[in-house]
Amino acid sequence: FETLDGVKRTVPSDGLLIWDGERPVALAGIMGGLDTEVTEATVNVFLESAYFEPSSIRKTSRRLGLSTESSYRFERGTDIEGLVRALDRAAFLIQELAGGTVSKRIDVYPERFSPKxxxxxxxxxxxxxxxxxxxxxxxxxxxxxxxxxxxxxxxxxxxxxxxxxxxxxxxxxxxxxxxxxxxxxxIPSRTPKVEINPVVDRRKRALRIIKETMVVSGFSEAINYSFMNSRYLSLLGIKGDDPRTNSVKLLNPLRKEDEDLRTFLLPSLLDNLINNLNQNIRDIKLFEVSRVFIRTSERLPSEPLHLGAVYLYYPGQRLWDEKLEPFYLLKGLIEKTLKRLNIASADFRASSEPFLHPKRSADVFIDGKRAGFVGVLSSQVKIALGLEDVREPVGVCEIDLDLLLDHYRDTHSFRALPAFPFVQRDISLLLSKELSSKEVLDLVASSGDELIEDYWIFDHYEGKNIPEGMKALGISIRYRAKDRTLTDEEVEASHRKLTEYLLERTGGRLR
CATH class of the missing domain: 3.30.56.10 (Phenylalanyl-tRNA Synthetase; Chain B, domain 1)
Structure with missing residues (x-):
């Protein structure tokens, strides 16, 4: 249908058209048709005064992207009982100003309106x-x-x-x-009576903890529109059966480029990063907590709650600088958040994300379920985003908060401070590179020695003087008994037993 502005438009199936009995002459409540335009040669004019359902006009106007003075009025509601008065007034003014003869009035009112x-x-x-x-x-x-x-x-x-x-x-x-x-x-001003309820919703408490952790770590909260440019999917190498490709298309986006509801937060945060770089800002720490939208087989998309963050720092922004690796900084931030939420069932595994550096990235798992990723952008992705001149690594992470909140425990347990000293011993192993550090720590945990209080990795080395395909891993073990001071013989026995257990299970050797 060609409207008065000379544009041919495809009218949606539920759009309302006005016909003359043979052909459409107008988009109801929006704009007339070009074929029935009033010109200087027009002799006969047909006047119609009608009432249209506001929601119908609004929906058609939005779908066509056509907003007119007529649609502005009709989509906000008009006086259904004022139609005859308006029609008579229009006919009177035309006759008075342009001459001519007014024909009879036809009033079709099939269903009388009942005032509220x-x-x-x-x-x-x-x-x-x-x-x-x-x-x-x-x-x-x-x-x-x-x-x-x-x-x-x-x-x-x-x-x-x-x-x-x-x-x-x-x-x-x-x-x-x-x-x-x-x-x-x-109306007099009075202090309202407010009932104070000390009970805080468990979910809100957890979200507050998460945001507080980010803020005290130096990050600022970003608030973005829930839209994304679908080109980010190809720029980041996301394709195939990845759920993030199942985006919801907008019929009338604010910008043509952002016609999808975002399926993850990273595109918005990368836009924030680029905008800040364009303003010559070189200390960028941003996070966002918001819902994303994944199209499913259901009528409505799923809307998981996500936490996303981006980090970039150029040395020299402060008087005192400390060189920090973004991957470990963000990984530590996630670990701190998990600790504050009392979530102990989390671990990190090598990431399969196509846009992350393969050696400086990890996927986050909670109770065996993948919850997100953390790492630095690969050099190829930085070039694709136009960030080839950015020398420093760009750290990013994104976590499914719904999964975190399912494992959040808001109860705390306390224990007395140890009454007896601990003894610390180290183990340095040569292991296959295929064996992850997490697997080795899991073996320490499964050793079953009650004297082991804590353990952690203090060194990881690959390179010179290390055989091909091998790596050196250093583990610190802390021993302590609850009821006595350990003797050297007890510590040595436990440490020797643990060392033999690790060598047997890993196939490695002492360095």
Whole structure:
């Protein structure tokens, strides 16, 4: 259908068209057709005065991307009982200004409109406004506004809403009319009575902990639109059956480039990074907590809650600098967050994300389920994003918070400080590179020695003086007994047993 502006448009199936019996002549409530345009040669003019359902006009206008003065009025509601008066006025003005003859009027009104009826309670007026406005004053105000009183009672009155007041839906709207005309300045100001409930929602408490952890670590919160440019999927190498390719398309996006609801937070944070770099900002630490949208077989998409972060720092921004590897900084931040949420079932494994550096990245798992990723962008992705001049590594991470919150424990347990000293021993092993550090630590945990209180990796080395395909791994072990001071013989026995166990299970040797 070709509209008055000369553009041919495809009308949606539920769009409303006005026909002359043979062909469409107008987009109802939006714009007329070019074929029936009024010109200087026009002799006969057909006038139509109609009422259209506001939601129908709004929907068609949005889908076509066509907003006009007509659609602006009709999508906000018009007076259905004012059609005849408007039609007669238009015909009168045309005849008076341009001459001609007015033909007969045809009125088609198949289903009569029933005005809304709303019961107004005087006690509710006083409760909401906090002022005792007299009954007579309330009735005077509403009757002056052409609200018809149908049935008056001692404590309430039933009013009929005039058809031109399409903005009045319920009792609260009537009370607002009373307040506006009574005068807000005449309503006394009082301190509201607030019931304080000390119970904080468990989920809200966890989200507050997460945001506090990010903020105290030097990150600033970003708030972005929930849209993304689908080109990010190809730039980041995301394709195939990856759920992040199942985006929801917008019919009328704010920008043509951002026509998808985002399926992860990284595209928005990368946009933030680029915008900050363009402003010559070289200390960028941003995080965002927001929902993403994954299209599924259901009618509505799934909306998991995610935490995302981006980190970039150029040395020399401060008087005192410490060189930090973004991967370990973000990994430590995730570990700190998990610790504050009392989540102990998390581990890190080599990441399969195509946009991350293969040796400086990891996937986060919680109780065996993948919860997200952490790492630095690969050099190929930095070039694709136009960041080839950025010498420093760009750290990124994103976590599924719904999975975290499912494992969040808001109870804390306490124990007395140790009464006896600990003894620390180290083990340095030569192992196959194929064996991950996490697997070795799991073996320490499964050794079953009750004297082992804590353990951690203090060294990881590959390179000179290390055989091909091997790596050196240093592990610190802390031994302590709860009821006595350990003797050297006890510590040596436990340490020797653990060393033999690790050598047997890993196939490695002492360095």
């Amino acid at each position: 009826q709303i019961k107004l309670r005087y006690k509710e007026v006083a409760r909401l406004l906090g002022a005792d406005i007299g009954k007579d004053e309330i009735e005077r105000i509403l009757e002056a506004l052409e609200f018809k009183a149908l049935r008056k009672e001692q404590d309430s009155c039933l009013y009929e809403v005039p058809t031109f007041r399409v903005d009045i839906f319920n009792e609260t709207d009537l009370i607002e009319e009373v307040a506006r005309h009574f005068g807000y300045s005449r």
